[in-house]
Amino acid sequence: MSKYLITIGLETHVHLKTHTKMFCGCATEFGSEANTHVCPVCLGYPGALPVMNGEAIKQCVIAGLMLGCEINHYSTFDRKNYFYPDMCKDYQITQMEKPLCIGGGVTIDTPEGSRRVRIHHIHQEEDAGKIIHYARHSGVDFNRCGTPLMEIVSEPDLSSPDEAMAYLHNLRQILVYAGVSECNLEEGNMRSDVNISVRPEGQEELGIRAEIKNMNTFKGIYAALEYEIERQLYIVKKGGTITQETRRWDADLGETQSMRTKENAHDYRYFPEPDLVPVTLDKEMVEQWRAALPELPAARRERMVKEYGIPEYDAGVLADEKPNADFFEIAAKLCGEFKTLSNWFMTDVMCLLSESGKTITQCSLTPKSLAELVTLVKKGVINGPTAKELLPELFNDGLMPAKMVEERGLAQVSDSGALESFMNEVFEANEKSVADYLAGKKAAAGYLTGQVMKLSRGKADPKLVNKMIAEKFAGMGG
Amino acid sequence: MSQSIDVAYVSELARIALTDDETKLFQGQLETIVDYVEKINGLDLDNIKPTMHGQVSTNFFRDDVVSPSLDREAVLDNAPARTDSEFKLPKIVEDA
Numbered sequence: 390m391s392k393y394l395i396t397i398g399l400e401t402h403v404h405l406k407t408h409t410k411m412f413c414g415c416a417t418e419f420g421s422e423a424n425t426h427v428c429p430v431c432l433g434y435p436g437a438l439p440v441m442n443g444e445a446i447k448q449c450v451i452a453g454l455m456l457g458c459e460i461n462h463y464s465t466f467d468r469k470n471y472f473y474p475d476m477c478k479d480y481q482i483t484q485m486e487k488p489l490c491i492g493g494g495v496t497i498d499t500p501e502g503s504r505r506v507r508i509h510h511i512h513q514e515e516d517a518g519k520i521i522h523y524a525r526h527s528g529v530d531f532n533r534c535g536t537p538l539m540e541i542v543s544e545p546d547l548s549s550p551d552e553a554m555a556y557l558h559n560l561r562q563i564l565v566y567a568g569v570s571e572c573n574l575e576e577g578n579m580r581s582d583v584n585i586s587v588r589p590e591g592q593e594e595l596g597i598r599a600e601i602k603n604m605n606t607f608k609g610i611y612a613a614l615e616y617e618i619e620r621q622l623y624i625v626k627k628g629g630t631i632t633q634e635t636r637r638w639d640a641d642l643g644e645t646q647s648m649r650t651k652e653n654a655h656d657y658r659y660f661p662e663p664d665l666v667p668v669t670l671d672k673e674m675v676e677q678w679r680a681a682l683p684e685l686p687a688a689r690r691e692r693m694v695k696e697y698g699i700p701e702y703d704a705g706v707l708a709d710e711k712p713n714a715d716f717f718e719i720a721a722k723l724c725g726e727f728k729t730l731s732n733w734f735m736t737d738v739m740c741l742l743s744e745s746g747k748t749i750t751q752c753s754l755t756p757k758s759l760a761e762l763v764t765l766v767k768k769g770v771i772n773g774p775t776a777k778e779l780l781p782e783l784f785n786d787g788l789m790p791a792k793m794v795e796e797r798g799l800a801q802v803s804d805s806g807a808l809e810s811f812m813n814e815v816f817e818a819n820e821k822s823v824a825d826y827l828a829g830k831k832a833a834a835g836y837l838t839g840q841v842m843k844l845s846r847g848k849a850d851p852k853l854v855n856k857m858i859a860e861k862f863a864g865m866g867g
Numbered sequence: 868m869s870q871s872i873d874v875a876y877v878s879e880l881a882r883i884a885l886t887d888d889e890t891k892l893f894q895g896q897l898e899t900i901v902d903y904v905e906k907i908n909g910l911d912l913d914n915i916k917p918t919m920h921g922q923v924s925t926n927f928f929r930d931d932v933v934s935p936s937l938d939r940e941a942v943l944d945n946a947p948a949r950t951d952s953e954f955k956l957p958k959i960v961e962d963a
Contacts (some may be wrong), residue, residue, distance in 0.1 A: 414934030443928030
Protein backbone atom coordinates (compact mmCIF):
# COMPACT_ATOMS: atom_id res chain seq x y z
CA MET A 390 0.00 0.00 0.00
CA SER A 391 1.37 3.40 -0.94
CA LYS A 392 2.28 5.98 1.68
CA TYR A 393 0.60 9.34 1.96
CA LEU A 394 2.02 12.77 2.67
CA ILE A 395 0.18 15.26 4.84
CA THR A 396 0.34 18.99 4.21
CA ILE A 397 -0.83 21.56 6.73
CA GLY A 398 -0.82 25.35 6.55
CA LEU A 399 -2.10 27.72 9.22
CA GLU A 400 -3.65 31.16 9.13
CA THR A 401 -3.33 32.53 12.62
CA HIS A 402 -5.26 35.61 13.76
CA VAL A 403 -3.75 37.45 16.70
CA HIS A 404 -5.19 40.38 18.67
CA LEU A 405 -2.65 43.13 19.15
CA LYS A 406 -2.05 44.68 22.57
CA THR A 407 -3.37 48.16 21.81
CA HIS A 408 -5.66 50.18 24.07
CA THR A 409 -7.98 51.13 21.23
CA LYS A 410 -9.45 49.64 18.09
CA MET A 411 -7.81 49.64 14.66
CA PHE A 412 -9.77 52.52 13.16
CA CYS A 413 -11.51 54.27 16.07
CA GLY A 414 -10.85 55.25 19.68
CA CYS A 415 -13.14 52.66 21.29
CA ALA A 416 -11.43 50.58 24.01
CA THR A 417 -10.35 47.02 23.21
CA GLU A 418 -10.74 45.91 26.83
CA PHE A 419 -11.95 42.30 27.12
CA GLY A 420 -14.92 41.22 29.21
CA SER A 421 -16.85 44.50 29.24
CA GLU A 422 -20.63 44.56 29.02
CA ALA A 423 -21.91 43.90 25.52
CA ASN A 424 -22.03 46.82 23.09
CA THR A 425 -20.46 49.36 25.44
CA HIS A 426 -17.32 49.90 23.32
CA VAL A 427 -18.91 50.93 20.06
CA CYS A 428 -19.09 54.11 18.00
CA PRO A 429 -20.21 55.24 14.53
CA VAL A 430 -16.97 53.92 12.96
CA CYS A 431 -17.07 50.36 14.31
CA LEU A 432 -20.85 50.23 13.86
CA GLY A 433 -20.43 51.25 10.23
CA TYR A 434 -22.73 54.26 10.35
CA PRO A 435 -22.99 56.06 7.03
CA GLY A 436 -20.42 58.82 6.71
CA ALA A 437 -18.21 57.63 9.54
CA LEU A 438 -14.54 57.51 8.54
CA PRO A 439 -11.80 55.21 9.83
CA VAL A 440 -8.58 56.68 11.23
CA MET A 441 -5.66 54.29 11.59
CA ASN A 442 -4.16 53.40 14.97
CA GLY A 443 -0.42 54.10 14.54
CA GLU A 444 0.48 51.86 17.48
CA ALA A 445 -1.20 48.86 15.78
CA ILE A 446 0.94 49.38 12.68
CA LYS A 447 4.06 49.56 14.86
CA GLN A 448 3.14 46.37 16.74
CA CYS A 449 2.45 44.46 13.52
CA VAL A 450 5.84 45.54 12.13
CA ILE A 451 7.57 44.55 15.39
CA ALA A 452 5.94 41.11 15.16
CA GLY A 453 7.21 40.90 11.58
CA LEU A 454 10.75 41.85 12.61
CA MET A 455 10.74 39.26 15.43
CA LEU A 456 9.65 36.62 12.90
CA GLY A 457 12.32 37.58 10.39
CA CYS A 458 9.94 39.12 7.81
CA GLU A 459 10.80 41.70 5.18
CA ILE A 460 8.92 44.92 5.93
CA ASN A 461 6.97 46.46 3.07
CA HIS A 462 7.92 50.12 3.12
CA TYR A 463 4.79 50.98 1.16
CA SER A 464 1.66 49.30 2.41
CA THR A 465 -2.04 49.71 1.60
CA PHE A 466 -5.43 48.62 2.88
CA ASP A 467 -8.26 46.95 0.97
CA ARG A 468 -11.92 46.20 1.44
CA LYS A 469 -13.07 42.61 1.65
CA ASN A 470 -16.78 42.63 0.92
CA TYR A 471 -19.15 40.16 2.48
CA PHE A 472 -22.54 40.09 4.16
CA TYR A 473 -22.63 38.66 7.63
CA PRO A 474 -24.14 40.15 10.78
CA ASP A 475 -20.84 40.25 12.70
CA MET A 476 -19.62 43.16 10.53
CA CYS A 477 -22.20 45.85 10.02
CA LYS A 478 -20.50 47.92 7.35
CA ASP A 479 -20.59 44.79 5.14
CA TYR A 480 -16.88 44.85 4.47
CA GLN A 481 -13.79 44.17 6.49
CA ILE A 482 -10.82 46.49 6.16
CA THR A 483 -7.80 44.29 5.54
CA GLN A 484 -4.68 44.11 3.41
CA MET A 485 -4.62 42.18 0.15
CA GLU A 486 -2.22 43.84 -2.31
CA LYS A 487 0.49 45.27 -0.07
CA PRO A 488 0.57 43.71 3.40
CA LEU A 489 2.94 45.08 6.05
CA CYS A 490 5.21 42.04 6.35
CA ILE A 491 6.46 39.48 3.79
CA GLY A 492 8.23 36.17 4.37
CA GLY A 493 9.88 35.20 7.65
CA GLY A 494 9.40 31.99 9.58
CA VAL A 495 9.22 30.08 12.84
CA THR A 496 11.83 27.47 13.79
CA ILE A 497 10.43 24.25 15.24
CA ASP A 498 12.08 21.18 16.72
CA THR A 499 11.06 17.87 15.17
CA PRO A 500 12.35 14.34 15.74
CA GLU A 501 14.39 14.84 12.53
CA GLY A 502 16.01 18.02 13.84
CA SER A 503 15.10 21.69 13.85
CA ARG A 504 13.44 23.17 10.79
CA ARG A 505 12.21 26.60 9.66
CA VAL A 506 8.48 26.80 8.90
CA ARG A 507 8.12 29.64 6.40
CA ILE A 508 5.65 32.48 6.79
CA HIS A 509 4.08 33.71 3.56
CA HIS A 510 3.11 37.14 4.86
CA ILE A 511 1.53 39.00 7.79
CA HIS A 512 -1.26 41.48 7.16
CA GLN A 513 -3.12 43.84 9.44
CA GLU A 514 -6.90 43.92 9.62
CA GLU A 515 -9.83 44.42 11.98
CA ASP A 516 -11.74 41.76 13.91
CA ALA A 517 -15.50 41.23 13.54
CA GLY A 518 -18.14 41.34 16.28
CA LYS A 519 -19.28 38.34 18.24
CA ILE A 520 -22.48 36.46 17.50
CA ILE A 521 -24.13 34.69 20.41
CA HIS A 522 -26.57 31.89 19.59
CA TYR A 523 -29.69 31.46 21.72
CA ALA A 524 -32.54 28.97 21.46
CA ARG A 525 -34.82 31.20 19.41
CA HIS A 526 -32.66 34.03 18.20
CA SER A 527 -29.07 35.20 17.79
CA GLY A 528 -27.51 38.30 19.33
CA VAL A 529 -24.56 40.48 18.32
CA ASP A 530 -22.03 42.17 20.56
CA PHE A 531 -19.90 44.63 18.58
CA ASN A 532 -17.31 45.30 21.32
CA ARG A 533 -14.76 43.13 19.50
CA CYS A 534 -15.63 44.60 16.09
CA GLY A 535 -12.69 46.68 14.91
CA THR A 536 -10.10 45.24 17.31
CA PRO A 537 -6.66 45.24 15.63
CA LEU A 538 -6.07 41.77 14.26
CA MET A 539 -2.88 40.56 12.69
CA GLU A 540 -3.13 37.58 10.35
CA ILE A 541 -0.03 35.41 10.09
CA VAL A 542 -0.21 33.11 7.08
CA SER A 543 2.19 30.18 7.05
CA GLU A 544 3.37 28.32 3.98
CA PRO A 545 2.05 24.73 3.78
CA ASP A 546 5.26 23.51 5.43
CA LEU A 547 3.83 21.40 8.24
CA SER A 548 3.33 17.67 7.94
CA SER A 549 1.75 16.48 11.18
CA PRO A 550 -0.44 17.68 14.05
CA ASP A 551 2.66 17.63 16.28
CA GLU A 552 4.48 19.98 13.95
CA ALA A 553 1.45 22.29 13.86
CA MET A 554 1.49 22.36 17.68
CA ALA A 555 5.23 23.13 17.75
CA TYR A 556 4.70 25.95 15.24
CA LEU A 557 1.83 27.48 17.21
CA HIS A 558 3.63 27.12 20.53
CA ASN A 559 6.77 28.83 19.23
CA LEU A 560 4.82 31.48 17.32
CA ARG A 561 2.84 32.33 20.45
CA GLN A 562 6.00 32.46 22.53
CA ILE A 563 7.70 34.85 20.08
CA LEU A 564 4.65 37.15 19.94
CA VAL A 565 4.41 37.27 23.73
CA TYR A 566 8.15 37.99 23.94
CA ALA A 567 7.68 40.70 21.30
CA GLY A 568 5.14 42.31 23.63
CA VAL A 569 2.61 42.73 20.81
CA SER A 570 -0.08 40.36 22.10
CA GLU A 571 -1.14 38.58 25.26
CA CYS A 572 -1.97 35.58 23.03
CA ASN A 573 -4.54 34.61 25.63
CA LEU A 574 -6.37 31.66 24.10
CA GLU A 575 -9.33 31.80 26.49
CA GLU A 576 -9.98 35.40 25.52
CA GLY A 577 -9.80 34.53 21.83
CA ASN A 578 -6.57 36.50 21.33
CA MET A 579 -5.21 33.82 19.03
CA ARG A 580 -7.39 31.89 16.60
CA SER A 581 -6.37 29.73 13.69
CA ASP A 582 -7.80 28.50 10.41
CA VAL A 583 -6.20 25.28 9.28
CA ASN A 584 -5.69 24.13 5.68
CA ILE A 585 -5.04 20.47 5.27
CA SER A 586 -4.58 18.03 2.41
CA VAL A 587 -3.20 14.55 1.78
CA ARG A 588 -1.51 13.13 -1.32
CA PRO A 589 0.20 9.88 -2.28
CA GLU A 590 3.97 9.85 -1.89
CA GLY A 591 5.63 10.76 -5.17
CA GLN A 592 2.87 13.14 -6.29
CA GLU A 593 4.28 16.67 -6.65
CA GLU A 594 1.05 18.57 -6.70
CA LEU A 595 -0.72 19.12 -3.36
CA GLY A 596 -3.97 17.28 -2.75
CA ILE A 597 -7.33 19.04 -2.60
CA ARG A 598 -7.56 20.82 0.71
CA ALA A 599 -10.19 21.34 3.32
CA GLU A 600 -10.17 24.37 5.58
CA ILE A 601 -11.19 24.15 9.22
CA LYS A 602 -12.19 27.57 10.51
CA ASN A 603 -11.71 29.59 13.61
CA MET A 604 -10.28 27.37 16.32
CA ASN A 605 -9.03 28.95 19.52
CA THR A 606 -7.51 26.12 21.53
CA PHE A 607 -4.33 24.22 20.70
CA LYS A 608 -5.97 21.05 21.97
CA GLY A 609 -8.90 21.60 19.60
CA ILE A 610 -6.59 22.23 16.64
CA TYR A 611 -4.65 19.06 17.39
CA ALA A 612 -7.79 16.95 17.68
CA ALA A 613 -9.33 18.51 14.56
CA LEU A 614 -6.17 17.83 12.54
CA GLU A 615 -6.00 14.23 13.69
CA TYR A 616 -9.64 13.69 12.79
CA GLU A 617 -9.38 15.44 9.44
CA ILE A 618 -6.24 13.52 8.37
CA GLU A 619 -7.99 10.29 9.26
CA ARG A 620 -11.12 11.33 7.31
CA GLN A 621 -9.22 12.38 4.19
CA LEU A 622 -7.00 9.29 4.18
CA TYR A 623 -10.09 7.08 4.48
CA ILE A 624 -11.68 8.74 1.43
CA VAL A 625 -8.50 8.77 -0.66
CA LYS A 626 -7.58 5.16 0.12
CA LYS A 627 -11.03 4.04 -0.98
CA GLY A 628 -10.36 5.81 -4.28
CA GLY A 629 -12.66 8.75 -3.53
CA THR A 630 -11.98 12.45 -3.99
CA ILE A 631 -11.81 15.15 -1.37
CA THR A 632 -14.16 18.09 -1.87
CA GLN A 633 -12.62 21.52 -1.48
CA GLU A 634 -14.69 22.99 1.32
CA THR A 635 -14.77 24.74 4.64
CA ARG A 636 -15.35 22.58 7.69
CA ARG A 637 -16.11 23.29 11.31
CA TRP A 638 -14.64 21.48 14.30
CA ASP A 639 -17.28 20.23 16.73
CA ALA A 640 -15.38 19.65 19.96
CA ASP A 641 -18.32 17.91 21.65
CA LEU A 642 -18.77 15.35 18.90
CA GLY A 643 -15.04 15.23 18.18
CA GLU A 644 -15.49 15.58 14.43
CA THR A 645 -15.20 18.08 11.60
CA GLN A 646 -18.37 18.89 9.70
CA SER A 647 -18.95 20.42 6.32
CA MET A 648 -20.24 24.00 6.53
CA ARG A 649 -23.02 25.24 4.34
CA THR A 650 -21.41 27.44 1.70
CA LYS A 651 -23.36 29.77 -0.53
CA GLU A 652 -22.36 29.82 -4.14
CA ASN A 653 -20.07 32.80 -4.83
CA ALA A 654 -19.58 33.32 -1.07
CA HIS A 655 -15.83 33.55 -1.64
CA ASP A 656 -15.96 36.29 -4.22
CA TYR A 657 -15.02 39.10 -1.86
CA ARG A 658 -14.58 41.76 -4.58
CA TYR A 659 -11.46 43.19 -2.95
CA PHE A 660 -10.66 46.75 -3.87
CA PRO A 661 -8.39 49.46 -2.40
CA GLU A 662 -9.90 51.11 0.70
CA PRO A 663 -10.57 54.69 -0.43
CA ASP A 664 -10.98 55.99 3.15
CA LEU A 665 -7.41 55.22 4.23
CA VAL A 666 -4.23 56.65 2.77
CA PRO A 667 -1.24 54.31 2.31
CA VAL A 668 1.32 53.67 5.04
CA THR A 669 4.94 54.41 4.25
CA LEU A 670 7.52 53.12 6.68
CA ASP A 671 10.72 55.05 6.79
CA LYS A 672 13.72 52.68 6.61
CA GLU A 673 15.45 54.50 9.44
CA MET A 674 12.43 54.17 11.74
CA VAL A 675 12.09 50.45 11.03
CA GLU A 676 15.80 50.01 11.79
CA GLN A 677 15.28 51.84 15.10
CA TRP A 678 12.47 49.44 15.96
CA ARG A 679 14.65 46.53 14.95
CA ALA A 680 17.47 47.72 17.20
CA ALA A 681 15.07 47.93 20.15
CA LEU A 682 13.56 44.46 19.64
CA PRO A 683 13.21 42.30 22.73
CA GLU A 684 15.22 39.09 23.02
CA LEU A 685 13.86 36.02 21.21
CA PRO A 686 12.99 33.02 23.41
CA ALA A 687 15.92 30.95 22.08
CA ALA A 688 18.38 33.76 22.77
CA ARG A 689 17.01 34.19 26.25
CA ARG A 690 17.43 30.50 27.06
CA GLU A 691 21.04 30.66 25.92
CA ARG A 692 21.74 33.80 27.92
CA MET A 693 20.14 32.39 31.07
CA VAL A 694 22.38 29.32 30.88
CA LYS A 695 25.45 31.53 30.55
CA GLU A 696 24.47 34.22 33.02
CA TYR A 697 23.12 32.05 35.84
CA GLY A 698 24.95 28.79 35.22
CA ILE A 699 21.66 26.87 35.29
CA PRO A 700 21.19 23.73 33.17
CA GLU A 701 19.68 24.07 29.67
CA TYR A 702 16.67 22.13 30.88
CA ASP A 703 15.99 24.71 33.61
CA ALA A 704 16.39 27.61 31.18
CA GLY A 705 13.93 25.92 28.81
CA VAL A 706 11.30 25.47 31.52
CA LEU A 707 11.74 28.98 32.94
CA ALA A 708 11.81 30.78 29.57
CA ASP A 709 8.83 28.91 28.16
CA GLU A 710 6.53 31.62 29.51
CA LYS A 711 8.05 35.09 29.41
CA PRO A 712 6.52 36.26 32.73
CA ASN A 713 8.15 33.27 34.49
CA ALA A 714 11.56 34.12 33.05
CA ASP A 715 11.09 37.78 34.02
CA PHE A 716 10.15 36.71 37.57
CA PHE A 717 13.14 34.38 37.84
CA GLU A 718 15.61 36.97 36.65
CA ILE A 719 14.45 39.63 39.12
CA ALA A 720 14.53 37.14 41.99
CA ALA A 721 17.94 35.81 40.87
CA LYS A 722 19.43 39.27 41.09
CA LEU A 723 17.99 39.71 44.61
CA CYS A 724 19.22 36.45 46.13
CA GLY A 725 22.16 35.30 44.01
CA GLU A 726 21.24 31.64 44.54
CA PHE A 727 20.54 30.74 40.93
CA LYS A 728 20.21 26.96 40.86
CA THR A 729 18.43 26.79 44.23
CA LEU A 730 16.01 29.47 43.06
CA SER A 731 15.44 27.62 39.79
CA ASN A 732 14.63 24.44 41.74
CA TRP A 733 12.15 26.28 43.91
CA PHE A 734 10.48 27.81 40.89
CA MET A 735 10.33 24.67 38.77
CA THR A 736 8.97 22.44 41.53
CA ASP A 737 7.13 24.18 44.36
CA VAL A 738 6.08 27.39 42.62
CA MET A 739 5.00 25.68 39.39
CA CYS A 740 3.09 23.13 41.42
CA LEU A 741 1.16 25.95 43.15
CA LEU A 742 0.57 27.61 39.77
CA SER A 743 -0.88 24.50 38.24
CA GLU A 744 -3.01 23.70 41.31
CA SER A 745 -4.45 27.21 41.42
CA GLY A 746 -4.72 27.67 37.66
CA LYS A 747 -3.10 31.08 38.06
CA THR A 748 -0.21 32.63 36.19
CA ILE A 749 2.81 34.07 37.96
CA THR A 750 1.47 37.58 37.41
CA GLN A 751 -1.93 36.67 38.86
CA CYS A 752 -0.68 35.12 42.12
CA SER A 753 0.58 37.12 45.11
CA LEU A 754 4.10 35.71 45.13
CA THR A 755 6.68 38.36 44.26
CA PRO A 756 10.30 37.96 43.12
CA LYS A 757 11.25 39.71 46.36
CA SER A 758 9.38 37.30 48.65
CA LEU A 759 10.69 34.18 46.88
CA ALA A 760 14.25 35.57 46.89
CA GLU A 761 13.88 36.29 50.61
CA LEU A 762 12.68 32.74 51.29
CA VAL A 763 15.60 31.21 49.41
CA THR A 764 18.01 33.50 51.28
CA LEU A 765 16.52 32.52 54.67
CA VAL A 766 17.17 28.85 53.90
CA LYS A 767 20.62 29.56 52.52
CA LYS A 768 21.60 31.48 55.66
CA GLY A 769 20.28 28.66 57.83
CA VAL A 770 17.63 30.84 59.47
CA ILE A 771 14.92 28.33 58.57
CA ASN A 772 15.15 24.81 57.23
CA GLY A 773 13.78 23.53 53.95
CA PRO A 774 10.59 21.95 55.32
CA THR A 775 9.67 25.18 57.14
CA ALA A 776 10.24 27.15 53.94
CA LYS A 777 7.99 24.78 52.01
CA GLU A 778 5.28 25.29 54.61
CA LEU A 779 5.51 29.07 54.29
CA LEU A 780 5.42 29.19 50.50
CA PRO A 781 1.63 28.81 50.04
CA GLU A 782 1.05 31.87 52.20
CA LEU A 783 3.51 33.86 50.13
CA PHE A 784 1.72 32.62 47.05
CA ASN A 785 -1.86 33.18 48.19
CA ASP A 786 -1.64 36.11 50.59
CA GLY A 787 1.50 37.95 49.50
CA LEU A 788 3.15 37.64 52.93
CA MET A 789 6.88 38.28 53.37
CA PRO A 790 8.81 35.30 54.81
CA ALA A 791 11.32 37.12 57.06
CA LYS A 792 8.47 38.81 58.91
CA MET A 793 6.54 35.54 59.23
CA VAL A 794 9.60 33.77 60.65
CA GLU A 795 10.07 36.53 63.19
CA GLU A 796 6.41 36.81 64.21
CA ARG A 797 5.87 33.07 64.47
CA GLY A 798 9.22 32.21 66.04
CA LEU A 799 10.05 29.79 63.22
CA ALA A 800 13.77 30.40 63.21
CA GLN A 801 15.76 27.21 63.09
CA VAL A 802 17.33 26.01 66.32
CA SER A 803 21.03 25.65 65.66
CA ASP A 804 22.07 26.41 69.19
CA SER A 805 24.03 23.26 70.00
CA GLY A 806 23.24 23.50 73.71
CA ALA A 807 19.49 23.30 73.06
CA LEU A 808 19.95 20.54 70.49
CA GLU A 809 22.20 18.60 72.83
CA SER A 810 19.51 18.48 75.49
CA PHE A 811 16.87 17.39 72.93
CA MET A 812 19.26 14.70 71.77
CA ASN A 813 19.98 13.38 75.23
CA GLU A 814 16.25 13.23 75.91
CA VAL A 815 15.72 11.24 72.72
CA PHE A 816 18.57 8.83 73.44
CA GLU A 817 17.18 8.11 76.91
CA ALA A 818 13.66 7.54 75.66
CA ASN A 819 14.71 5.29 72.74
CA GLU A 820 17.18 2.85 74.18
CA LYS A 821 16.15 0.19 71.68
CA SER A 822 16.96 2.33 68.65
CA VAL A 823 20.29 3.30 70.18
CA ALA A 824 21.07 -0.36 70.77
CA ASP A 825 19.97 -1.22 67.20
CA TYR A 826 22.34 1.36 65.81
CA LEU A 827 25.22 0.16 67.90
CA ALA A 828 24.41 -3.37 66.72
CA GLY A 829 24.88 -2.22 63.12
CA LYS A 830 21.40 -1.04 62.06
CA LYS A 831 22.53 2.33 60.78
CA ALA A 832 19.00 3.26 59.69
CA ALA A 833 18.10 3.78 63.34
CA ALA A 834 19.96 7.11 63.18
CA GLY A 835 17.29 8.49 60.87
CA TYR A 836 14.59 7.63 63.34
CA LEU A 837 16.49 9.36 66.13
CA THR A 838 17.01 12.47 64.00
CA GLY A 839 13.26 12.51 63.35
CA GLN A 840 12.60 12.37 67.10
CA VAL A 841 14.91 15.32 67.73
CA MET A 842 13.16 17.26 64.93
CA LYS A 843 9.86 16.48 66.56
CA LEU A 844 11.00 17.70 69.96
CA SER A 845 12.22 20.94 68.37
CA ARG A 846 8.84 21.30 66.68
CA GLY A 847 10.47 21.13 63.27
CA LYS A 848 12.82 24.00 63.93
CA ALA A 849 16.08 22.12 64.36
CA ASP A 850 18.62 22.21 61.58
CA PRO A 851 18.39 18.60 60.37
CA LYS A 852 21.96 18.59 59.03
CA LEU A 853 23.34 19.72 62.33
CA VAL A 854 21.27 17.14 64.21
CA ASN A 855 22.55 14.38 61.91
CA LYS A 856 26.08 15.47 62.55
CA MET A 857 25.64 15.65 66.32
CA ILE A 858 24.03 12.21 66.47
CA ALA A 859 26.83 10.73 64.39
CA GLU A 860 29.37 12.30 66.71
CA LYS A 861 27.59 11.04 69.80
CA PHE A 862 27.55 7.49 68.42
CA ALA A 863 31.20 7.80 67.51
CA GLY A 864 31.88 8.70 71.12
CA MET A 865 29.93 5.60 72.20
CA GLY A 866 32.08 3.45 69.89
CA GLY A 867 29.25 3.02 67.30
CA MET B 868 -22.91 40.55 -23.95
CA SER B 869 -19.42 41.87 -23.34
CA GLN B 870 -17.23 39.82 -21.01
CA SER B 871 -16.32 42.95 -19.05
CA ILE B 872 -19.11 42.82 -16.46
CA ASP B 873 -22.00 40.58 -15.45
CA VAL B 874 -24.57 42.82 -13.80
CA ALA B 875 -26.80 39.95 -12.65
CA TYR B 876 -23.84 38.38 -10.81
CA VAL B 877 -22.55 41.62 -9.33
CA SER B 878 -26.00 42.69 -8.14
CA GLU B 879 -26.45 39.35 -6.43
CA LEU B 880 -23.11 39.73 -4.64
CA ALA B 881 -24.06 43.26 -3.61
CA ARG B 882 -27.54 42.16 -2.48
CA ILE B 883 -29.24 44.58 -4.86
CA ALA B 884 -32.49 43.23 -6.21
CA LEU B 885 -32.88 44.22 -9.85
CA THR B 886 -35.77 43.49 -12.19
CA ASP B 887 -34.96 41.91 -15.55
CA ASP B 888 -35.49 45.26 -17.24
CA GLU B 889 -33.15 46.99 -14.81
CA THR B 890 -30.53 44.27 -15.25
CA LYS B 891 -30.64 44.75 -19.02
CA LEU B 892 -30.50 48.55 -18.70
CA PHE B 893 -27.56 48.56 -16.29
CA GLN B 894 -25.76 45.85 -18.24
CA GLY B 895 -25.62 48.15 -21.23
CA GLN B 896 -24.68 51.24 -19.24
CA LEU B 897 -22.00 49.57 -17.14
CA GLU B 898 -20.51 47.80 -20.17
CA THR B 899 -19.98 51.19 -21.75
CA ILE B 900 -18.27 52.47 -18.61
CA VAL B 901 -16.09 49.40 -18.09
CA ASP B 902 -15.13 49.25 -21.78
CA TYR B 903 -14.19 52.92 -21.61
CA VAL B 904 -11.91 52.34 -18.64
CA GLU B 905 -10.47 49.25 -20.36
CA LYS B 906 -9.02 51.55 -23.02
CA ILE B 907 -6.22 52.24 -20.54
CA ASN B 908 -5.03 48.68 -21.12
CA GLY B 909 -4.29 49.63 -24.70
CA LEU B 910 -1.49 51.88 -23.48
CA ASP B 911 2.04 50.87 -22.58
CA LEU B 912 1.82 50.66 -18.77
CA ASP B 913 5.04 48.77 -18.06
CA ASN B 914 6.64 51.61 -16.14
CA ILE B 915 3.51 52.92 -14.46
CA LYS B 916 2.84 51.93 -10.85
CA PRO B 917 -0.80 51.11 -10.09
CA THR B 918 -2.56 53.91 -8.24
CA MET B 919 -3.65 52.57 -4.85
CA HIS B 920 -5.15 55.81 -3.65
CA GLY B 921 -6.32 59.11 -5.08
CA GLN B 922 -4.50 61.09 -2.42
CA VAL B 923 -0.76 61.59 -2.55
CA SER B 924 -0.47 61.95 1.23
CA THR B 925 0.43 58.94 3.42
CA ASN B 926 0.61 58.01 7.12
CA PHE B 927 -2.45 59.54 8.65
CA PHE B 928 -2.41 58.04 12.14
CA ARG B 929 -4.31 58.36 15.38
CA ASP B 930 -2.69 58.01 18.83
CA ASP B 931 -3.66 54.89 20.75
CA VAL B 932 -5.78 56.79 23.28
CA VAL B 933 -9.27 55.71 24.29
CA SER B 934 -12.08 58.08 23.38
CA PRO B 935 -15.65 57.81 24.68
CA SER B 936 -17.92 55.27 23.02
CA LEU B 937 -21.62 55.78 22.36
CA ASP B 938 -24.30 55.26 24.96
CA ARG B 939 -25.59 51.70 24.61
CA GLU B 940 -29.24 52.62 24.92
CA ALA B 941 -28.95 55.07 22.05
CA VAL B 942 -27.08 52.52 19.93
CA LEU B 943 -29.54 49.70 20.51
CA ASP B 944 -32.53 51.97 20.00
CA ASN B 945 -31.20 52.50 16.50
CA ALA B 946 -31.37 48.77 15.75
CA PRO B 947 -34.33 47.14 14.02
CA ALA B 948 -34.54 44.67 16.92
CA ARG B 949 -32.76 44.51 20.25
CA THR B 950 -32.52 42.84 23.62
CA ASP B 951 -31.33 44.57 26.81
CA SER B 952 -27.72 44.41 25.73
CA GLU B 953 -27.47 43.03 22.20
CA PHE B 954 -28.58 43.53 18.65
CA LYS B 955 -31.19 40.89 18.02
CA LEU B 956 -31.16 38.73 14.89
CA PRO B 957 -33.26 35.91 13.61
CA LYS B 958 -31.57 32.66 14.63
CA ILE B 959 -28.69 32.13 12.21
CA VAL B 960 -27.06 28.98 11.04
CA GLU B 961 -23.32 29.34 10.78
CA ASP B 962 -22.05 29.90 7.24
CA ALA B 963 -18.59 29.39 5.94
